[in-house]
Amino acid sequence: MNPAELHIGIVGAGPSGCYVADALGRKLPGARIDIFDRLPTPFGLVRGGVAPDHQGTKNIARQFERTLGKDGVRFLGNIAIGRDLSYEELKAAYDVLIITIGALEDRRLGIPGETLDGVYGSGQFVGWYNGIPDGRELEPKLDGKSLAIIGNGNVALDIARLLGKTPDELASSDLCAHARTAFEAARIEDIWLIGRRGPAEASFTTAELAEFGELSRVAIQVDPAQLPQILPEGLPEEQRKLAEKNLEVLRTYAAHEEQHNRPVRIHFMFHAAPVAILGEGRARELVLEKTRIEHGRAIPGGETFTIPADTIISAIGYRSTPFSGLPFDEVRGIVANDQGRVEAGVYTVGWCKRGPQGVVPANRADSLAVADLILADLAIHQTGGKPGGALIDSLFAEHGVRPVDFAGWQKINAAEVAAGQGRPREKLARIEDLLAAARG
Ligand SMILES: Cc1cc2nc3c(=O)[nH]c(=O)nc-3n(C[C@H](O)[C@H](O)[C@H](O)COP(=O)(O)OP(=O)(O)OC[C@H]3O[C@@H](n4cnc5c(N)ncnc54)[C@H](O)[C@@H]3O)c2cc1C
Numbered sequence: 001m002n003p004a005e006l007h008i009g010i011v012g013a014g015p016s017g018c019y020v021a022d023a024l025g026r027k028l029p030g031a032r033i034d035i036f037d038r039l040p041t042p043f044g045l046v047r048g049g050v051a052p053d054h055q056g057t058k059n060i061a062r063q064f065e066r067t068l069g070k071d072g073v074r075f076l077g078n079i080a081i082g083r084d085l086s087y088e089e090l091k092a093a094y095d096v097l098i099i100t101i102g103a104l105e106d107r108r109l110g111i112p113g114e115t116l117d118g119v120y121g122s123g124q125f126v127g128w129y130n131g132i133p134d135g136r137e138l139e140p141k142l143d144g145k146s147l148a149i150i151g152n153g154n155v156a157l158d159i160a161r162l163l164g165k166t167p168d169e170l171a172s173s174d175l176c177a178h179a180r181t182a183f184e185a186a187r188i189e190d191i192w193l194i195g196r197r198g199p200a201e202a203s204f205t206t207a208e209l210a211e212f213g214e215l216s217r218v219a220i221q222v223d224p225a226q227l228p229q230i231l232p233e234g235l236p237e238e239q240r241k242l243a244e245k246n247l248e249v250l251r252t253y254a255a256h257e258e259q260h261n262r263p264v265r266i267h268f269m270f271h272a273a274p275v276a277i278l279g280e281g282r283a284r285e286l287v288l289e290k291t292r293i294e295h296g297r298a299i300p301g302g303e304t305f306t307i308p309a310d311t312i313i314s315a316i317g318y319r320s321t322p323f324s325g326l327p328f329d330e331v332r333g334i335v336a337n338d339q340g341r342v343e344a345g346v347y348t349v350g351w352c353k354r355g356p357q358g359v360v361p362a363n364r365a366d367s368l369a370v371a372d373l374i375l376a377d378l379a380i381h382q383t384g385g386k387p388g389g390a391l392i393d394s395l396f397a398e399h400g401v402r403p404v405d406f407a408g409w410q411k412i413n414a415a416e417v418a419a420g421q422g423r424p425r426e427k428l429a430r431i432e433d434l435l436a437a438a439r440g
Helices: 015-027 044-048 060-068 087-093 122-129 154-164 177-185 206-214 237-255 362-381 389-399 406-420 431-438
Strands: 007-011 032-036 073-076 096-099 119-121 146-150 190-194 218-222 264-269 272-278 285-294 297-308 311-314 341-343 346-348
Touching: 007 015, 007 087, 015 032, 015 044, 015 060, 015 096, 015 362, 032 389, 044 060, 060 073, 073 406, 087 389, 096 362, 119 122, 122 154, 122 177, 122 311, 146 154, 146 297, 154 190, 154 206, 154 264, 190 285, 206 218, 206 237, 218 237, 272 297, 346 362, 406 431
Parallel strands: 007 032, 007 096, 032 073, 096 346, 119 311, 146 190, 146 311, 190 264, 218 264
Antiparallel strands: 272 285, 285 297, 341 346
16 A cells, blocks of 8 residues: 555544544655544634633644644645535545544533523533634623532533633633623622532542632632541542542642632532522522442432522533434444444544543544554555545535635634734634634
8 A cells, every 4th residue: 555645534623633643644654634623723622622721731732733734734624524524425535534523512411400591511611711613602691699510520620710710810811702701790709519429539630629729819618527538448549649639639728717708719519419400491509419429439318408509510521423424322422433443444533432531642642542553454455546635625616615724724823813912812703703814
């Protein structure tokens, strides 16, 4: 097989798509690589998920940008597979097709009251403040005094931290202007961080937890009675180490006494499973049931209690969104695959392959492993000879769609950075504004 005759298509220009493009570009010099994204902008959750006040984490985008700008690589933005091109069309075009569509859909709580006004999934809420165009018009209700976040991962902490920060503390972030305005107008006094399980089982990381200690207007409330003196038996080693470090931080929060006159309180509440959301048309209260842990699982104990909650955000995980024809595992909410193989010539990498877990670098290891698998398969099957970009370009003409290319993205980037005025950037959050910037 001559790599120069090989056409590779990648669906999704998030971290996984960029890492796998880089790996295959190095291993198969001369191969043509097309990377599609449904948005006019690349980098997936690095742009649309990672917290706007964690700019250091977003630096990885510079490396991804170098990959997208390489000879032989094309970025084809604003092309959603399932809408602008079909899976079958991609299979006809590419010798190797890799699905890296992430996991964008919020998992549901599955409790009564979930559809009341004021209840959001974290994907929706984070997408709104981070300028993902689908969420631009969400206008979440932040007008009440009490807001509850359900989930004990870093996403829950991100949301609580951002809401707890003062405008000055957000000044160096790229939080979108519409979200800054809404945060400044909000009058939230109590933010509840709710975990079904205990602090020993929480999946948030210590650095993120420790950041709460730096928030100037926030009083952190931790009930010392919820912090175990001894860790439960049978915790996996990695979780044990994390739990020890997290408990150390939580104990310092529990001992804080001098914060009583601060205007915002963040309450860490463990062993509480959501049972129902109450309110007439609009969420007003969250009913919780006390739990105990058995073999790492939260077991409801029958005793319920209620907290006020005018806004509720569930941060309990995500599912991938399949397009027609894509083999899909409905139970796990991921692309059906065997170690990354989907069907002949089709592979998958990243959150849509493994589920919504792991930080950005975890997708690099995954991408390298699947790239090796692809190379091994190519050596056996002698694949090659499909039309690649030529077919895709004729389909674009036929379907009347025009992608945003890499130069278009660079124009968007320049426009956003210029509008930042001291901030890293001011994101364009509407499709029409992004397209106008891309087309100069
Ligand atoms: C709120 C949040 C905060 C996070 N914070 C951090 C952090 O601080 N540090 C860290 O290391 N990790 C963080 N992560 C995890 C990190 O973002 C993921 O590990 C990583 O983004 C997964 O990469 P991916 O490429 O698999 O998926 P994604 O990043 O989701 O990329 C998938 C891409 O596919 C595109 N796509 C989807 N469907 C289609 C379609 N039909 N057609 C074309 N394109 C499509 C999407 O637009 C997207 O660009 C965070 C995650 C979330 C949700």
